[in-house]
Amino acid sequence: DDGYRLWLKYDRLADATVRSGYARSTQFIAVSGSSPVLTAATSELQLGLQGLLGPTVPTLARAGTRQGGIVLTVGVSGADANGLNEEGYRIVKRQGNIVVMGKTDVGVLYGTFALLRQVQTGQPLDNINLVSSPKVKLRMLNHWDNPNGTIERGYAGGSLWKWSELPETIDPRYKDYARANASLGINGTVVNNVNASPRLLTGEYLQKVAALADVMRPYGIKVYLSVYFAAPKTLGGLKTSDPLDPQVRKWWADKTAEIHRYIPDFGGFLVKANSEGEPGPQDYGRTHVDGANMLAAAMKPFSGVVIWRAFVYKADPTGDRFKAAYEEFTPFDGQFDPKVIVQVKNGPIDFQPREPFSPLFGAMPKTPLGIEFQLTQEYLGFATHLVYEAPLFKECLESDTYAAGKGSTVARVVDGSLHGYRNAGPTQTLMAGVANTGSDRNWTGHPLAQANWYAFGRIAWDHTLTSAAIADEWIKMTLTRQPQAVSHVRAMLLRSRDIYVDYNAPLGLSRPWTGVHFAPEPWQNKSPRPDWTAVYYHRADSIGLGFDRTATGSNALAQYRPDVRRQWENVDNCPLPYLLWFHHVPWTKQLATGRTLWDELCTRFYTGADSVRWLQQEWALAKPAIDPALYTDVVGRLATQHREAIWWRDAWVLYLQEFAKKPIPKPFKQPEQTLDDVKKSVDIYLLR
Numbered sequence: 001d002d003g004y005r006l007w008l009k010y011d012r013l014a015d016a017t018v019r020s021g022y023a024r025s026t027q028f029i030a031v032s033g034s035s036p037v038l039t040a041a042t043s044e045l046q047l048g049l050q051g052l053l054g055p056t057v058p059t060l061a062r063a064g065t066r067q068g069g070i071v072l073t074v075g076v077s078g079a080d081a082n083g084l085n086e087e088g089y090r091i092v093k094r095q096g097n098i099v100v101m102g103k104t105d106v107g108v109l110y111g112t113f114a115l116l117r118q119v120q121t122g123q124p125l126d127n128i129n130l131v132s133s134p135k136v137k138l139r140m141l142n143h144w145d146n147p148n149g150t151i152e153r154g155y156a157g158g159s160l161w162k163w164s165e166l167p168e169t170i171d172p173r174y175k176d177y178a179r180a181n182a183s184l185g186i187n188g189t190v191v192n193n194v195n196a197s198p199r200l201l202t203g204e205y206l207q208k209v210a211a212l213a214d215v216m217r218p219y220g221i222k223v224y225l226s227v228y229f230a231a232p233k234t235l236g237g238l239k240t241s242d243p244l245d246p247q248v249r250k251w252w253a254d255k256t257a258e259i260h261r262y263i264p265d266f267g268g269f270l271v272k273a274n275s276e277g278e279p280g281p282q283d284y285g286r287t288h289v290d291g292a293n294m295l296a297a298a299m300k301p302f303s304g305v306v307i308w309r310a311f312v313y314k315a316d317p318t319g320d321r322f323k324a325a326y327e328e329f330t331p332f333d334g335q336f337d338p339k340v341i342v343q344v345k346n347g348p349i350d351f352q353p354r355e356p357f358s359p360l361f362g363a364m365p366k367t368p369l370g371i372e373f374q375l376t377q378e379y380l381g382f383a384t385h386l387v388y389e390a391p392l393f394k395e396c397l398e399s400d401t402y403a404a405g406k407g408s409t410v411a412r413v414v415d416g417s418l419h420g421y422r423n424a425g426p427t428q429t430l431m432a433g434v435a436n437t438g439s440d441r442n443w444t445g446h447p448l449a450q451a452n453w454y455a456f457g458r459i460a461w462d463h464t465l466t467s468a469a470i471a472d473e474w475i476k477m478t479l480t481r482q483p484q485a486v487s488h489v490r491a492m493l494l495r496s497r498d499i500y501v502d503y504n505a506p507l508g509l510s511r512p513w514t515g516v517h518f519a520p521e522p523w524q525n526k527s528p529r530p531d532w533t534a535v536y537y538h539r540a541d542s543i544g545l546g547f548d549r550t551a552t553g554s555n556a557l558a559q560y561r562p563d564v565r566r567q568w569e570n571v572d573n574c575p576l577p578y579l580l581w582f583h584h585v586p587w588t589k590q591l592a593t594g595r596t597l598w599d600e601l602c603t604r605f606y607t608g609a610d611s612v613r614w615l616q617q618e619w620a621l622a623k624p625a626i627d628p629a630l631y632t633d634v635v636g637r638l639a640t641q642h643r644e645a646i647w648w649r650d651a652w653v654l655y656l657q658e659f660a661k662k663p664i665p666k667p668f669k670q671p672e673q674t675l676d677d678v679k680k681s682v683d684i685y686l687l688r
């Protein structure tokens with residue numbers, strides 16, 4: 001198995017009795033109406049059922065008096081439409097048939113994938129009764145793909161989009177990409193990097209993007225573009241890109257209209273502005289609001305949206321990067337055009353292995369805030385370390401902002417239910433995942449990293465699903481249905497993120513590196529900007545470790561509501577996962593575990609690295625039920641992970657030992673290498 005088919009494997013179910021049970025209730029597919037979306041739904045059902053069960057399933061225009069089939073029905077109303085939004089589906093047994101219904105054809109498409117999932121995961125169809133509607137409207141992948149075929153922070157090969165061959169040649173892979181996304185309910189894809197090339201806005205590239213949009217459309221997926229804010233100058237030859245300049249505004253209005261001539265259902269713009277050197281409205285003394293609303297005005301005649309990122313931080317040697325986005329964006333609450341959604345990363349810094357939730361959530365009640373997660377493992381060990389991210393997504397979404405009292409979770413900010421902007425006029429709700437896909441045959445490099453794409457899509461649809469339930473689905477659809485093997489792999493997935501945190505960034509440490517975001521460099525103290533060094537984040541000194549963000553320090557904690565603040569502001573009861581995010585803690589301080597800070601850190605680093613051995617053992621126990629090629633691939637990656645976990649552990653403990661001046665506590669042993677040895681190996685790793 002080369003992993004190409006992802007969770008849409010549709011291999012024949014092993015048990016003949018089970019097969020014939022399913023086959024009895026899936027003898028035909030009756031489709032009333034026709035549309036490219038319904039055609040996609042029907043052919044997916046045929047492909048899936050034939051693969052899983054054997055017989056070819058014929059299609060009929062209507063069921064008539066026939067029973068024992070599947071009926072796809074669009075445009076339901078009355079009681080059947082209860083609890084369904086535009087994209088929702090209902091699946092019931094009626095008059096001897098399984099009826100998959102939706103208000104729209106896309107709802108039916110999602111229903112067909114849900115029905116297939118029932119069969120793939122071994123659920124009965126006899127009394128099937130499923131109702132589901134997505135909680136968030138825009139569920140999208142952000143690709144950081146460049147026109148030259150590379151992917152920023154991509155670890156699974158080059159770009160999926162073969163720009164030089166488009167629009168004439170359509171790689172069949174585009175359709176499989178669309179199928180995989182549709183099976184999860186993902187309905188948007190931003191095809192290019194947020195560090196955007198102006199080339200994407202040329203007629204030449206718009207034709208290519210339009211060809212991709214044509215492939216995505218039958219799968220309910222809209223295409224979006226990241227835009228380069230200075231394009232009026234670069235492409236349009238104007239003297240300025242000032243968002244208040246009439247010529248600039250006209251340029252964007254014309255460009256937006258041109259895009260719609262190529263792609264009538266264009267999804268909208270994603271903008272990274274005045275962030276990490278990207279151009280933006282501040283270059284002209286204007287604000288984020290001026291920039292975003294200018295694009296919204298250009299988008300006015302169309303249905304698309306403007307997604308404006310809040311990932312900003314200035315090179316301020318005395319400031320705390322943690323506070324930057326909140327300081328820059330909260331003053332603008334209520335001023336953005338209704339077409340604008342502000343896209344906020346889950347945490348205040350930058351996709352670290354564990355971050356507290358961004359204080360922006362709950363702090364802008366009059367502005368739709370979308371959430372951005374990173375699926376590509378830029379800070380999570382690239383494509384060699386196993387980190388199942390569902391627990392990370394859930395931890396953030398379930399955090400309580402207390403914005404409107406207890407129960408004001410980040411999820412409720414994002415799905416619009418907290419501030420009441422859900423479905424209000426043109427405003428939208430949004431979850432975005434920075435894609436982990438690439439041209440590797442198995443899409444994600446690490447075969448088990450497919451689970452992160454899967455989990456993101458499922459959570460974007462329904463954030464109440466649990467990490468374990470999602471893991472179960474994915475394992476059964478992708479790897480094996482053998483119960484013991486399922487439970488071994490589930491255990492691995494569920495613990496993997498904490499294991500990684502333990503050897504990489506325990507107790508609230510973060511960013512032990514510079515630009516490459518892989519080799520450990522906690523000693524790194526030289527960079528054009530202080531907040532691009534490692535020492536800026538951990539603040540190790542002879543007294544202790546951690547960033548004081550209480551009132552005696554940067555006071556970033558003041559950006560949270562009092563109830564949140566109270567959980568974190570007292571060093572004596574701050575939960576350990578967040579301790580060093582908010583406190584500079586003495587090496588000798590006794591923690592709730594009964595160990596001193598130094599001993600606790602060592603314990604985490606050592607047990608974290610050791611736990612990779614446990615991952616290896618669990619994987620070995622699942623072996624009999626796993627495809628041999630896939631099994632072997634993961635064996636290799638886990639071995640690398642173990643070696644690198646020791647590398648990271650040693651780098652951290654040897655470096656911190658210089659400050660703490662304490663021995664490694666028993667039963668752990670002093671690393672065999674010296675700090676100089678590790679530094680040398682890191683220097684070599686970083687050689688280009």
Ligand code: BDP
Pocket residue numbers: 152153194195272276311350351378
């Ligand atoms: C950082 C990445 C950088 C991205 C940036 C962003 O290192 O490559 O451009 O995020 O999200 O984490 O804009």
